[in-house]
Each structure stands twice: as C-alpha cells, then as structure tokens.
Amino acid sequence: MSTDYQPPFTLTPEILDLVAQISEEIGRQGFHQESSSAPALRRSNRIKSIQASLAIENNSLTLEQVTAVVSGKRVLGPPQEIHEVQNAFAAYEAMSTWNPVNEKHLLAAHRVLMSGLIKDSGRYRSGGIGIAQGDVIVHYAPPAARVPGLMKNLFHWLKKTRLHPLIASSVFHYEFEFIHPFSDGNGRMGRLWQTLVLSRWKPLFAFLPVESVIRDRQSDYYRALAQADKQGQSTPFIVFLLSAVLAALNEVASTDQAADQATDQATDQVKALLKCLGSEALSTLECMTKLGLAHRPTFRQNYLQPALDAGLIERTLPDKPNSPLQRYRRTQQRS
Template sequence: MDKYQTFYQPNPEILELVQRIEQQLSQWSVLVASLSSQQRLVLQHRALHASLALDHNSLSLVQLQELAAGKRVVALVHDIQQANNALTLYQQLASLDPYQSADLQRAHAAFMSSVVSDAGQYRLQGAGVYEGHKLVHMPPPPGNVSALVDSLCHKLQHEPIHPLLASCLMHYQLAFIHPFSDGNGRLCRLWQQLILASWQSTFAFLPFTAVLKDKARDYYKTLRQSVPKYDATAFILFMLRSIQECLSVETAQFDHGELSQVAVLPDQPLVDLAQFVQLKAQKVKNKTSGPWYKTEDQILKKLKKDNRLSAKTLADELGLSSRAIEKQLAKLKAEGKLLRTGPAKGGRWQVVA
C-alpha cells in the first residue's frame, strides 16, 4: 500500500491474548449453541446499539429492540433512519464478503441510505481528523481511496496472518483510509466483526462493541494516536484486550443466568423532531445523565464564553463531527435553549438556558 502500509511490532502480549481468546472461544461456542434464536438476536442488538451509540445515535437499546420488532418509537427521525438502515443491513451480513471492496460500498449504501447523498460512494473530497484544534490525521487524498481499499482487502485475504490480527488491521486501516464522507466508524467495526465471524461463526453473537462503547475515550484515543505513526501495535492490543474482556464478561453472565432479555416499550407513534422535543418537555423534567446531555452542556458552556463560535469550531474542540454538532444545535434551538441572531456568517448565539 505504498507509504500507507501499516506495520505492527512483535509483542508477546499479542500472542498471549490470541491464545487466550482461542481458548475462551471454545466455551463461547458451546454456550451460543444452547441459545434460542431470540437470545442470539438480543446479543446482536446489543452489538449494533453500541456501534450506533459510538457515532452519537441517541436511540436506547430498548428503542432499538422495539424498532426491530416493528413497533414505533419516539426518537429523532434521523436516528431512527440510521437504526432502521443498520437493522436491515444486519439481516444481509451473510451475503457480505469482508475482502470484497464492492461489498464494503454496498454495506455503506445500506447503512447510510437517506442519511447522506453519497451513500455507497467513496468520498470525493479531502478529509481531516482533529483533536481540538490540532489536526491528528490527514487521510489519503480521495483519488487514492479506491486503490487503497482494493489493496488492503487483497493483502489481508492472502497474507498468512491470524484472523484476529487481520480483523484488527482491517479496522485500523479502514479508519486510516477514511473511504467515505460519513459513517466510517460503523463500517470499520462491522468489517472487523465480519472477518471474525467468517473465521468463527459465533463471533456474530459476541457484542464486543459494547466494550468499545464503555471505553469510548480510550478507543478513539488509541486509534488516533496510532494512525500518525503508521504502527497498529497499540490498537491491536487494545482491540484484543476488549475482545478478551467481552468473552469473559459474557461467559460469566451465562454462568449466572444473566443474559439480557428483550425489553418492552409501549407502542408509540413515530414523530418528527418538533413533536419529539415537545413530548420531552412535557414528560421529562430532569435530564438523564449520558453522553447526549454531556455534549449539550459542553456546547452551551462554550457558547456562553464565546457566542461567535461556528459549528465547525465546536466540532473540532469537542472531537465530534460537524453533522453531530449541527444536530445538537438544532435540538437546542428547538427546545428554546439557544437562539441565533444575525446572518449565518457573522451572527451570534444567545444561550437562553
């Protein structure tokens, strides 16, 4: 892959983790074989929910389960669309080959249908990954993306490398290449799971993305610090530790009969954003703690200090995408907590709450 070749250093802990995971997989396979189809679905929903949450989707696991059951839930229409797309795609996983770039584009098209205009197409513009105001990674130019993805898929399919390591390298390298304008994180995590499931089918029911969600800060930090060095060693270690931890936790839950069951929500009509905000104001007096509200508080705090900040600047400072910030700003304005005065460029924010 020319100068975009990724390396990892020989490390005794990597070998130890691989051996430990292989041992645990034997027990995991026996446990999964004893599950009902409904219980397996619960595990898949947990994995899907965690991956969506890492990309700032606001749906709860309960709402995702109800959506999958064909019920209507009260949530942001944009987030419901993303979740429905993901649920549809997860039903097609068996037809996807993780080493075919065309399938990667097909999966992106399904994931991002009606969400972005270029769903299924490689990005046509340059991109940058920021930490605060600091550019921490400049992905390859768009003209190189197709060749790089093809080369990556061919390399990992044909090189003699353990599937656990190949899955980590696929995740890492796709994040490095950043092939799409949006939705790259979900595809990176899904493609790692596809490689693992093609090696051991019971990986399809291991919700290791739930561990990544719980360690989101460390997950993103390790990925961003590894990319500029062209060295995936630290990221491989982080992912293998997460997989091993997930196997331990899930096996222990089985032993104690604590497998999560399908939760139930009352049937509710699908509403648009304005209706959702109105219902929230009527029914919820105290906000629940969580990443969604922490981000709201951070945005309001920053705008109190500087009411001229743009959505892009907020996104850079908070380490989020511009689309995620714009969604938060729209929600705050709809709730009456934030006002915008003046023109789009050069205007000011007024924090009401």
C-alpha cells in the same frame, strides 16, 4: 499502487498472549457453534452491538428504544437516529451474505448502512476529510484520489494474508479507519467489517457485542487510534481491539454462568416447566397439559411467573401479554 502492500505493525508478546487468551476462552466456554445460543439471545446481543456502535457516533437512542425500532414499534426520537438504527439492523442482518475480502460487498454494505443518510452511500468519498475530537482535528485522511488504490491494496492484502483472523481483522480495522474511505459512516463500517471477518473464523462473532465494550472504553478507542497514527503502525490499536474482544467474551461467559446459576437455584416447579418446554414454544394450556395441571392460578403463581421473573423463559408476543396467541419459550438453549 503496489498490490504487495503490507500494513505496518509489530507482533508483540502482548498481542500473541491476547490471541491465546481469546482462543482459550472460546474453547473453555464451548463458544464453537453459532447455534449454541438461543435465537432470542443472539438477537438481543445483535441489538446491543447496533446500539453501542451507533452511540459511539453520537446516536442518542437507548437500548430499549433501539429494541423497539428493530421490533417495528413507534419510537419518539430524532427521525435520522431512528433511520440509522433501521439501516444498521438491515446491515447486520445481511452480514452473512457478504464476503469480507470482496470490495464490492463493502460498498454494498455501506450503501445499506448509510442509505438515506448521505448522498454518496455505497461510493468512496470525493473530497478531503478529517477526524475530529471536539474542535480538534486528530487525523487527516489521505486525499480522495488515493482512496480507490489504497482500498484495492488493503483488500488484496486481506485476501492473501495468513495472519490469525483476530490479528488480520484488527489490522484491517485500523487501516480502514486511517484511509477513511467514505464521507461518513467509517467508524460503524470498520466495526461491522471486523465483525464480518471474525464471523468467518468463528460464527459466534456475528452475535458477540464487542461494540458494547468499545463504547464503554471509547476514550481508550480514540487514544489507541492516535497512538497508532503517531507510531505509523497499527500495533496499539490491535492491542486495544483484542482486549475488547476478550472482555466481550468474558461478559458473555459471566451472563451464561449467571443464567446457569439461576437455573440451578430454580424451584422444582420452574425446572419442570423448563423441561416441558424443551426447544418448543407452548401456550399456557399446552404447558399445563404437559405438566398434568388443571388449576391455572397455581400454574401461573408457582411455575410461569417465577420462570419469567428469573429470565429463564420469555413471551413470544412480549408487547401483548394477554393475547390468546401468546406462547412461552426458554431464553437459553444449550447444545
């Protein structure tokens, strides 16, 4: 195998325009630091990514169920699907420890993602494999004997390329799916690895739920893969993925704008509560003390409950609302 392999694709005006739009949106919204979002929001977006990526692979658990699994709660559901969620959360949480151009790290990630689900987790497949839609095989992957060489060349290319990360990650994603190096878990691994590549460019991508957009446009996702296969180059798939990234950014921006509007429209009492909380998590008594209040029902009715209803604050122990250890914190923190 040649280590000078260049994946085939064409840099079209549409691709370049999408890269420009994404970069502009990142700059316009100030998405430049991972710390610009509250930990609770980052966690929520990560759970959305996990639920969507697994839903593409026919995992039936809802977002609420996935949230419960991640929180360590008991969930009534197929044991394998619950195990898939646990593995996926562990993989996304470990993402920051992996180097996107290190092949051994890819194998380690697959081991985490598929542990207990398949016998050869963390190892390339030893047999042939095809991608099916219904009863129809839409893609036959290269023979297993070629997989190690193809993956070595792909990682060598990823390490050396000077392409914009948005384009390079999309090319890698397509080539990875074309090779289909594992016996199972290729779809979720491809999405995870593109997220990892992009997170090294902009940390916000580690928590941007692009997978949710892909799930909602699943037929377009498979159509782009089929078109790329037919053309013998990844161009249609790059266009699809960049469109999904842009849509995810726009959705996050819309959510942030709605939160800002809710804050603007909040009562003076709610604004005072948000101000006293700052970046802290405080108990009811601590909040009342800082606000100079002595009447608990007044605090709950005019300050606490409206802020909770608007989604501007959250409980630190959401499943134990009456716990004496309960604290409240803002759900949005701006840099």
